[in-house]
Amino acid sequence: MIKQDSLDRSLGYNLKRTQHRLRRRMDEVLKACGLSTAQNAVLAALIAQPDMTNADLAHAAFITPQSMQSVLAGLEVAGYVVRRQDDRHGRRQLARLTPSGEAMALQGRQATVPIEAALVKAISPLSKDEALALLYRLQKTLY
């Protein structure tokens, strides 16, 4: 490698590389739980906020509603999630965790806690609020 300088100094490229490594680490530990990243995202979202629709979960997991359908179907078959009709809405189906789904959600959370903790530690000398504020600004710019 002689001249990789322009790429190494690019924010976009470094955001990509950071996210890529984060994804790899997450996949590693989640695989040990028998969860995919998308599945873990669903469980994490549902434990924070039960009775979400397929569309909501898709948004939370950064995939399309069509893709979320199959993810959710898999979680239903596995017995981690149940869906029922929304009483006050003929189209919506609300998903929530079963007891075993909650247990699996906690396992996924436990597995990923060390990674998040390592990130927080690596922020220094910046504060977590400063780092989050930076990411918020970038997100707002990119919306």
Next chain:
Amino acid sequence: MIKQDSLDRSLGYNLKRTQHRLRRRMDEVLKACGLSTAQNAVLAALIAQPDMTNADLAHAAFITPQSMQSVLAGLEVAGYVVRRQDDRHGRRQLARLTPSGEAMALQGRQATVPIEAALVKAISPLSKDEALALLYRLQKTLY
């Protein structure tokens, strides 16, 4: 949305969301050039450093060497890239841009410059060096 707090304060989740939006923006402008993100990554890498191997390019574009094979094959068919045997190595094949490949690389670069510029602008009040240093620390932690 009632309680999304824990996710919104998570560094990992916000890294993912930032990268996701960046990816969408990049895809938009590159599509107008007729380029995929992977193709643009190859062209950008080759303009910075000619005569790279398939394995090198795969690493630079964050995909597997197997996947890069088909990307590179497509770029060869399109006439943007040529590959030749490395004189001093029986296995390596070195890729470089054709004149039209260079032109397309510049088009891709021009299309993405405003996005990178917007990111740089959004960093403030932090400096670019501070932001890059943060990403470097995160990458090192995640390796």
Next chain:
DNA sequence: TATACTATGTCAGGTAGCTGATATTATACA
């Protein structure tokens, strides 16, 4: 030198997520 190990390229098959299209329900509005 011989032998194990690593790097590179390639083929084959699988999977996750995407786009497009459609039906149904809710909502906004004229």
Next chain:
DNA sequence: TGTATAATATCAGCTACCTGACATAGTATA
């Protein structure tokens, strides 16, 4: 009220990328 628009779910097909297996060439080491 009626009608257009938006939201939600779902089916079908496609594509990009992955994993696994393998052949060949270079490198290290005993």
